[in-house]
Amino acid sequence: MPKLVLKFENSILKEEVVGSKEVSIGRSPDNIIMIDNPAVSHYHARVFTEEGRLMLEDFGSLNGTFVNGQRVKMVTLKPGDSIAIGKHTIIVMESREDTGFATAGQAMKPAAPKIEETMMLDTKERREFLQKVAAVGESAQLAPERLKVATLVVRKGRTDRSEYVLTDKLTVVGKSAMATVKLKGWFTPKVAAQIHRREDNSYYIGAADKLPSVNGQPVLHPTKLESGDIIRIADIEVEFIYRD
Amino acid sequence: MKIDVGARSDAGRVRENNEDSFRVASGVSLFVLSDGMGGQASGEVASRLAVDAIVSHCREARSNPSSPLVGASIAGVSETTNRLASAIRAANRVVRAAAQRNEGHHGMGATAVAAWFTGERMSLAHVGDSRAYMLRGGLLEQLTKDHSFVAEQVRRGMMTPEEASASRMQNVLLRALGIDSEVDVDVDEELLTDGDTLLLCSDGLTHELPDAQIAAVLRDTSDAQEAATRLIDLANEAGGRDNVTVIVVRHVSKPVGVFARIGRWFKGPNGSSPKGGR
Numbered sequence: 001m002p003k004l005v006l007k008f009e010n011s012i013l014k015e016e017v018v019g020s021k022e023v024s025i026g027r028s029p030d031n032i033i034m035i036d037n038p039a040v041s042h043y044h045a046r047v048f049t050e051e052g053r054l055m056l057e058d059f060g061s062l063n064g065t066f067v068n069g070q071r072v073k074m075v076t077l078k079p080g081d082s083i084a085i086g087k088h089t090i091i092v093m094e095s096r097e098d099t100g101f102a103t104a105g106q107a108m109k110p111a112a113p114k115i116e117e118t119m120m121l122d123t124k125e126r127r128e129f130l131q132k133v134a135a136v137g138e139s140a141q142l143a144p145e146r147l148k149v150a151t152l153v154v155r156k157g158r159t160d161r162s163e164y165v166l167t168d169k170l171t172v173v174g175k176s177a178m179a180t181v182k183l184k185g186w187f188t189p190k191v192a193a194q195i196h197r198r199e200d201n202s203y204y205i206g207a208a209d210k211l212p213s214v215n216g217q218p219v220l221h222p223t224k225l226e227s228g229d230i231i232r233i234a235d236i237e238v239e240f241i242y243r244d
Numbered sequence: 245m246k247i248d249v250g251a252r253s254d255a256g257r258v259r260e261n262n263e264d265s266f267r268v269a270s271g272v273s274l275f276v277l278s279d280g281m282g283g284q285a286s287g288e289v290a291s292r293l294a295v296d297a298i299v300s301h302c303r304e305a306r307s308n309p310s311s312p313l314v315g316a317s318i319a320g321v322s323e324t325t326n327r328l329a330s331a332i333r334a335a336n337r338v339v340r341a342a343a344q345r346n347e348g349h350h351g352m353g354a355t356a357v358a359a360w361f362t363g364e365r366m367s368l369a370h371v372g373d374s375r376a377y378m379l380r381g382g383l384l385e386q387l388t389k390d391h392s393f394v395a396e397q398v399r400r401g402m403m404t405p406e407e408a409s410a411s412r413m414q415n416v417l418l419r420a421l422g423i424d425s426e427v428d429v430d431v432d433e434e435l436l437t438d439g440d441t442l443l444l445c446s447d448g449l450t451h452e453l454p455d456a457q458i459a460a461v462l463r464d465t466s467d468a469q470e471a472a473t474r475l476i477d478l479a480n481e482a483g484g485r486d487n488v489t490v491i492v493v494r495h496v497s498k499p500v501g502v503f504a505r506i507g508r509w510f511k512g513p514n515g516s517s518p519k520g521g522r
Contacts, residue, residue: 170433194435
């Protein structure tokens with residue numbers, strides 16, 4: 001956080017940290033930095049933070065406020081600036097416990113992780129991170145399924161084909177026109193089950209209008225399919241197989 | 245098919261601005277949500293540009309199906325899904341162009357999650373850490389994976405979920421709209437069944453409420469708008485530390501289907517899917 005150091009000639013009279021509250025400067029005793037000198041107006045100027053920047057505003061004082069020799073009305077301050085009011089000088093410094101001068105506002109301090117603003121990793125950091133995770137991911141993704149072709153082989157029941165190669169992200173099983181695995185028969189539901197392909201080429205079966213079962217277990221939530229699993233949907237039985 | 249939609253957005257209890265935006269385009273059954281980022285209120289601009297661009301790209305495709313796709317076509321998914329991914333890529337360009345044109349908007353970006361219903365199918369596409377969940381048969385499943393620094397490390401086994409939830413890097417994204425000239429869009433498809441409830445939400449919801457509580461609200465509130473309002477209220481009661489936006493879409497085709505019945509069996513204390521996200 002920035003700090004204001006009030007000096008007269010070579011002696012330091014006061015140090016004041018600028019936090020969320022503004023620092024008022026003037027001859028009147030209710031100012032935070034009080035300068036008891038007739039050349040200073042009762043309410044002379046103030047220093048405050050706005051959007052992470054440290055600002056100085058002169059309240060239209062008679063004798064003026066000077067920053068680095070220039071008379072100012074409203075300016076942004078930076079560390080090392082020298083503010084002259086009458087014969088007094090106020091030096092702008094960074095206080096040691098916080099290096100983030102440019103982001104001096106309280107809100108910018110890292111607090112609980114949840115409160116922080118969403119941000120993006122910068123391009124270089126992102127590239128480095130993605131290279132790092134790619135190296136880790138290689139070994140994890142060397143599962144043999146990765147390069148194999150998932151196939152449904154019909155073992156029992158009436159369907160339009162005897163085998164289905166699963167290439168789509170979503171495979172629908174049922175009587176519906178959009179079904180890949182077309183079922184026939186009077187009591188067959190339009191959409192009996194759905195099979196999803198996930199990123200690592202694994203397949204999950206989920207229910208639709210009917211509860212399918214895998215190896216005799218009803219599918220109550222998306223279930224991962226393994227080679228050799230027997231899926232029962234309505235009156236048909238299909239085997240899920242990974243092929244080379 | 246009938247759908248019941250509820251949506252609401254709130255700045256929360258801490259932030260002054262609401263940088264989230266959403267659009268419910270009921271006419272085309274398209275639902276879009278975006279969480280903006282960037283200083284000096286540019287996050288608001290980014291998320292609004294993003295949702296508008298996505299909706300207008302999809303609407304245009306409806307009236308002119310041969311209009312060109314932005315980016316390459318993805319194999320193994322429907323035309324609608326490809327169109328939705330294209331819309332998000334178009335939004336990336338819009339946000340990026342605005343960020344480059346206006347100095348005050350430099351560095352702004354946004355997440356996007358969008359769902360498009362066509363008949364019994366739902367196409368889903370997303371970039372960033374805004375999520376889509378599906379409540380089906382009483383179980384809540386996260387359909388999207390966050391494109392965030394910590395989520396990626398959890399997926400790769402480099403970090404435990406506990407470490408992730410304590411991490412200071414939770415807010416750091418690996419993908420967002422408006423940052424690079426091209427963006428990778430994740431897509432998915434679902435076949436809708438009776439009673440399916442889709443939830444799109446910004447991270448302001450998921451940082452405040454555990455999945456089990458979200459599941460309980462979606463299960464116990466039949467009216468979609470009531471569910472949306474309830475979720476926002478609970479997020480605010482839990483702290484409301486971030487903007488929070490939710491869109492709840494319930495798919496109803498029959499009065500009582502097999503899933504409504506299964507749903508009732510599952511109305512236990514633990515509503516979250518044991519498998520978690522994917």
